[in-house]
Amino acid sequence: MANEQNALDIINDPKNRVTDTADAEAGENRNDAGEPGGEKKGVSRRNFLKFGGVAAAAATMAGAAGAGFAVGRSDDAYTGYGRTYQGGDQFFNREPFRCDVPVMMEPVGKVERPEWTEYLFLRLRALVDIIKSGKWTPDMGVEALPGPVGDHYRARPGELEIMLETLKRNVKRAEAWKKDKNKRYALAGAYNMALRLGGMELPGHVQRIPEDPHDEHMRTGKPIPPEDWDFRGIWREKPLEFKSPKHASVLIKRVAHQFGMSLVGITKFDPRFMFKGLMRGMPDKGHYTWGDKVPEHWKSIIIFGVPMNWDGTYSAIGYSTSFDAYFRSRCAASLMERFIRELGYPARAQFPGSNYEIMMSPYVQLAGLGQYSRAGVVMVPELGSNFRPAAIVTNIEFEYDKPIDVKMADFCKKCKICAEQCPSGAISFDDEPQTVVRGFKRWKLNEEKCYQQWASGPTQDGLGCRVCIGVCPYSRKNTWIHAISREAEPRDPTGLVSQGLLTMQKNFFKFHEAEDYRSDWDGGKEASYHNPPWWMRPENFLEIEKDWEYHGME
Numbered sequence: 311m312a313n314e315q316n317a318l319d320i321i322n323d324p325k326n327r328v329t330d331t332a333d334a335e336a337g338e339n340r341n342d343a344g345e346p347g348g349e350k351k352g353v354s355r356r357n358f359l360k361f362g363g364v365a366a367a368a369a370t371m372a373g374a375a376g377a378g379f380a381v382g383r384s385d386d387a388y389t390g391y392g393r394t395y396q397g398g399d400q401f402f403n404r405e406p407f408r409c410d411v412p413v414m415m416e417p418v419g420k421v422e423r424p425e426w427t428e429y430l431f432l433r434l435r436a437l438v439d440i441i442k443s444g445k446w447t448p449d450m451g452v453e454a455l456p457g458p459v460g461d462h463y464r465a466r467p468g469e470l471e472i473m474l475e476t477l478k479r480n481v482k483r484a485e486a487w488k489k490d491k492n493k494r495y496a497l498a499g500a501y502n503m504a505l506r507l508g509g510m511e512l513p514g515h516v517q518r519i520p521e522d523p524h525d526e527h528m529r530t531g532k533p534i535p536p537e538d539w540d541f542r543g544i545w546r547e548k549p550l551e552f553k554s555p556k557h558a559s560v561l562i563k564r565v566a567h568q569f570g571m572s573l574v575g576i577t578k579f580d581p582r583f584m585f586k587g588l589m590r591g592m593p594d595k596g597h598y599t600w601g602d603k604v605p606e607h608w609k610s611i612i613i614f615g616v617p618m619n620w621d622g623t624y625s626a627i628g629y630s631t632s633f634d635a636y637f638r639s640r641c642a643a644s645l646m647e648r649f650i651r652e653l654g655y656p657a658r659a660q661f662p663g664s665n666y667e668i669m670m671s672p673y674v675q676l677a678g679l680g681q682y683s684r685a686g687v688v689m690v691p692e693l694g695s696n697f698r699p700a701a702i703v704t705n706i707e708f709e710y711d712k713p714i715d716v717k718m719a720d721f722c723k724k725c726k727i728c729a730e731q732c733p734s735g736a737i738s739f740d741d742e743p744q745t746v747v748r749g750f751k752r753w754k755l756n757e758e759k760c761y762q763q764w765a766s767g768p769t770q771d772g773l774g775c776r777v778c779i780g781v782c783p784y785s786r787k788n789t790w791i792h793a794i795s796r797e798a799e800p801r802d803p804t805g806l807v808s809q810g811l812l813t814m815q816k817n818f819f820k821f822h823e824a825e826d827y828r829s830d831w832d833g834g835k836e837a838s839y840h841n842p843p844w845w846m847r848p849e850n851f852l853e854i855e856k857d858w859e860y861h862g863m864e
């Protein structure tokens with residue numbers, strides 16, 4: 311935050327003001343009609359009941375859903391926590407749905423590798439550093455913004471303004487947190503920071519789990535190319551040979567489950583999804599020095615991951631933390647990196663939050679774990695979009711998994727709940743995926759708007775919103791009604807099952823207006839989709855006067 315405070319001092323200097331809009335100060339995104347909360351189009355929830363024709367089916371399914379909803383309140387319905395060590399949390403049979411090309415990954419144009427600036431957190435840091443260095447101030451305009459970050463924003467009109475406004479919100483939120491938020495969110499914030507500072511990033515960023523070549527480069531000043539880092543600690547003269555690629559896959563998947571990972575898939579390394587110009591361990595993380603090189607020993611990628619804690623995620627905004635799952639998937643990445651090197655093979659962990667050289671979403675698809683959604687993230691059958699992956703790059707020859715198509719994209723075309731509920735208007739309402747992103751047509755999340763919503767959150771680091779995950783019909787607990795839906799929906803050619811499921815979802819659950827989700831310092835009610843879990847309510851444990859209301863479903 312200190313970094314951002316310094317950058318903010320520069321942004322706020324009157325002589326550096328690029329705009330002075332009241333809307334920006336109020337922190338509101340407005341649609342064409344001037345309504346807060348971004349674009350709102352299509353069939354509203356309130357009008358949804360006016361559509362007839364499914365009443366009888368809906369009534370039957372409503373009874374079933376009611377029972378399923380009740381069962382879903384039991385902790386036993388968690389997915390991704392209880393049976394992982396035996397591989398029991400990866401239970402969806404993907405074989406009938408294997409396909410050759412992942413959904414929304416059929417090229418429609420020239421496929422280009424991502425620039426490192428497409429990595430939100432790296433471009434954020436780079437922007438803050440540029441402002442702090444005094445090389446650029448907002449009054450100079452986007453044309454003068456130097457380096458690749460300038461190229462990025464010049465190609466995306468309007469997004470720089472959103473990011474500058476977000477930097478201001480980050481500082482406002484930090485002030486609000488210090489003032490009174492560590493009362494209402496004391497437990498939620500402590501849980502978040504325990505995972506973040508206790509395991510994700512030790513203070514000063516000097517040592518992390520797993521070890522990071524960037525940290526070593528910072529300590530020693532010596533560049534560490536992957537030809538060095540990835541082979542470190544290998545003591546065998548020759549790697550142990552697997553009986554076959556299939557044997558290698560079976561072993562590594564079992565070990566990933568043993569390391570606590572709910573889901574695992576393996577795919578071939580594909581350089582199209584490796585950031586250009588980015589290599590941790592090289593000067594400036596390689597932003598300026600690495601170029602287009604692809605290490606020759608990068609042949610295969612093992613993808614694995616876990617869900618975030620259900621209770622907090624279901625509440626969303628304020629009570630949830632991505633660090634929950636980030637922590638566990640990056641710990642597993644550390645263990646797997648070491649395990650593979652012990653067998654005599656190079657291994658390089660790719661792990662959250664800012665330690666990737668590759669894009670995760672395409673690889674999660676290619677490894678057959680899930681598919682793209684409207685919300686711009688990959689959903690998996692077992693957990694919906696509540697899945698946080700890490701990966702290992704290696705040269706082991708595996709039997710690779712094929713992608714799957716379980717018709718999630720078809721469901722997304724009708725559903726749009728995440729787009730309606732997204733407080734920032736970051737999710738597309740387009741009926742069909744139609745943004746071409748580096749050669750692929752898909753729904754595209756507006757990252758700048760999404761991150762701005764995070765910055766508007768109530769907890770101390772503002773990392774998160776996740777309303778889109780909490781409200782998504784795919785991100786349900788593993789009750790019998792969810793199990794039936796998961797199996798029946800992709801096999802139903804009529805679309806009636808998905809229509810019935812949507813009717814239930816839109817009428818059984820309480821949804822807020824977008825502005826309700828805003829923090830009180832930002833003019834909102836601090837609504838949650840559901841109320842926080844009992845163990846995140848400070849009034850249940852602390853001598854604390856509760857002077858707020860919860861605005862969610864029990």
Ligand code: SF4
Pocket residue numbers: 683684685721722723725726727728729778781782783784
């Ligand atoms: S909420 Fe609906 S539209 Fe959004 S990702 Fe989930 S299924 Fe798709």
Ligand code: SF4
Pocket residue numbers: 685731732733734735736737755759760761763764774775776777778779
């Ligand atoms: S995290 Fe929040 S702001 Fe971002 S896309 Fe999801 S609902 Fe929208």
